[in-house]
Amino acid sequence: MEKIKNMTPQQIVNELDKYIIGQNEAKRNVAIALRNRWRRMNVTGEMKNEIIPNNILMIGATGVGKTEIARRLANLSDAPFTKVEASKFTEVGYVGRDVESMVRDLVEQSVNLVKTQKKEEVKIKAEKSVNNIILDVLIPPINKIQSNINLSLEKKSPNEDKEINEKTREKFKTKIENGELDDRKIDIVVQKPNNSGIGMIGGGMMDESSMINLQDMIGNMMPKRNKKRKVTIGEAKKILLESEMSKLIDMDEVKDEAIQRAENTGIIFIDEIDKISGGSKKGSGPDVSREGVQRDLLPIVEGTSVTTKYGVMKTDHVLFIAAGAFHLSKPSDLIPELQGRFPIRVELDNLTQDDFLKILNEPKNSLTKQYTALIKSENVEIIFNEDALKEISEKAFIINSEIENIGARRLHTVMSKLLNEILFDIPEKIGPNAKIIITKNMVEEKLNAITQNKDLSEYIL
Numbered sequence: 001m002e003k004i005k006n007m008t009p010q011q012i013v014n015e016l017d018k019y020i021i022g023q024n025e026a027k028r029n030v031a032i033a034l035r036n037r038w039r040r041m042n043v044t045g046e047m048k049n050e051i052i053p054n055n056i057l058m059i060g061a062t063g064v065g066k067t068e069i070a071r072r073l074a075n076l077s078d079a080p081f082t083k084v085e086a087s088k089f090t091e092v093g094y095v096g097r098d099v100e101s102m103v104r105d106l107v108e109q110s111v112n113l114v115k116t117q118k119k120e121e122v123k124i125k126a127e128k129s130v131n132n133i134i135l136d137v138l139i140p141p142i143n144k145i146q147s148n149i150n151l152s153l154e155k156k157s158p159n160e161d162k163e164i165n166e167k168t169r170e171k172f173k174t175k176i177e178n179g180e181l182d183d184r185k186i187d188i189v190v191q192k193p194n195n196s197g198i199g200m201i202g203g204g205m206m207d208e209s210s211m212i213n214l215q216d217m218i219g220n221m222m223p224k225r226n227k228k229r230k231v232t233i234g235e236a237k238k239i240l241l242e243s244e245m246s247k248l249i250d251m252d253e254v255k256d257e258a259i260q261r262a263e264n265t266g267i268i269f270i271d272e273i274d275k276i277s278g279g280s281k282k283g284s285g286p287d288v289s290r291e292g293v294q295r296d297l298l299p300i301v302e303g304t305s306v307t308t309k310y311g312v313m314k315t316d317h318v319l320f321i322a323a324g325a326f327h328l329s330k331p332s333d334l335i336p337e338l339q340g341r342f343p344i345r346v347e348l349d350n351l352t353q354d355d356f357l358k359i360l361n362e363p364k365n366s367l368t369k370q371y372t373a374l375i376k377s378e379n380v381e382i383i384f385n386e387d388a389l390k391e392i393s394e395k396a397f398i399i400n401s402e403i404e405n406i407g408a409r410r411l412h413t414v415m416s417k418l419l420n421e422i423l424f425d426i427p428e429k430i431g432p433n434a435k436i437i438i439t440k441n442m443v444e445e446k447l448n449a450i451t452q453n454k455d456l457s458e459y460i461l
């Protein structure tokens with residue numbers, strides 16, 4: 001919640017702008033929805049429970065940024081977020097994933113989030129005890145009781161031994177902390193959870209949730225095996241840190257907080273929702289089951305309780321964002337009850353040639369930046385001339401309109417075709433410290449032969 005807490009709708013849009021070109025309507029609406037979650041959390045009294053999220057339906061052709069917006073939103077918000085594909089679900093009672101599993105996913109996500117956060121809080125404490133464990137392995141402390149017995153048997157002063165031991169330990173402690181000994185090998189004991197080989201108990205007799213619970217239960221019942229491993233101190237630090245951190249966090253607290261966060265700030269993104277709409281009104285075959293999935297979705301979107309292995313989760317305040325291309329069907333082909341549960345409709349625009357040029361260049365993770373980084377790892381520099389990029393976006397646009405419109409994904413195919421040879425020739429033919437300049441001519445040369453031959457481009461691009 002921390003991050004969103006301070007983000008205004010404008011700031012959320014600004015953040016999305018770093019990755020997604022255009023689609024301002026969609027960005028604005030998700031930003032408002034996100035901020036409204038926070039606003040609701042600050043409402044007091046009964047009204048807080050009355051305010052329900054305005055679920056969003058994003059409609060737009062393939063490759064225009066629907067899923068991309070969802071992905072960026074997920075990174076942006078500290079809220080539990082899960083993205084599912086509607087086409088993966090089957091109606092309750094049939095073999096396959098039932099729709100409730102999306103809620104379980106969300107809780108799982110939330111648990112991870114809370115766990116990571118709690119672990120961070122105990123990290124320093126855990127690091128200390130890790131260093132102590134390692135120190136005990138390297139220079140075991142002199143046992144007090146034993147030194148008392150020695151006192152009566154030996155002449156040598158036990159205090160002296162103890163002092164030397166403590167001094168050495170002190171010295172090694174600093175060395176461990178500084179990482180000076182990270183390459184040395186030691187034996188550590190690690191716990192291995194024993195849940196292998198259990199697989200699918202119950203077969204088709206059980207629903208998914210009880211199966212997960214059962215697997216979990218059996219996993220917990222099985223004895224945990226201790227295993228000795230020889231690792232470097234550096235590795236040991238990492239391995240032990242994980243287990244020490246887990247020991248320090250209270251899992252019951254994590255579960256409660258996770259459920260609560262998922263209920264109040266969770267976002268479920270249902271992609272490809274058009275794939276479960278009927279389309280043709282024949283009402284036979286798979287359509288029946290698709291409509292079944294839609295019916296199963298209704299209570300979840302409206303608010304119901306779902307049993308998860310971390311506890312019962314209410315979905316009343318979860319924000320749902322659905323997206324679909326709706327090529328073959330229309331939003332009105334969804335069953336009316338479901339349509340009504342997504343009151344906010346946003347249409348994403350088709351991308352223009354100009355958008356393509358920006359997409360190539362501007363996003364933080366743009367294709368040109370990706371390729372530049374890839375090639376730089378071989379110490380080769382690549383520069384894309386402005387007019388070359390224009391040419392690429394023009395080509396991509398033309399191919400989209402002539403063959404099939406796959407949106408910005410076309411840029412990926414065009415770029416890979418363009419750079420294929422170069423990527424192969426590094427490092428043998430194009431050695432380190434070389435500089436490659438992609439010019440407009442090169443783009444034409446590489447792509448004209450293909451774009452001018454329609455049959456060829458259908459296969460290659």
Ligand SMILES: Nc1ncnc2c1ncn2[C@@H]1O[C@H](COP(=O)(O)OP(=O)(O)OP(=O)(O)O)[C@@H](O)[C@H]1O
Pocket residue numbers: 019020021022023060061062063064065066067068069324325359363407408409
């Ligand atoms: N508006 C945009 N700005 C920047 N990049 C984009 C944009 N639209 C699409 N892309 C690029 O195209 C790729 C595909 O886009 P995305 O996955 O969002 O498509 P989609 O709208 O979900 O399509 P589909 O309906 O086929 O699922 C993204 O990975 C991204 O690189």
Ligand SMILES: [Mg+2]
Pocket residue numbers: 066067068271272
């Ligand atoms: Mg998509």
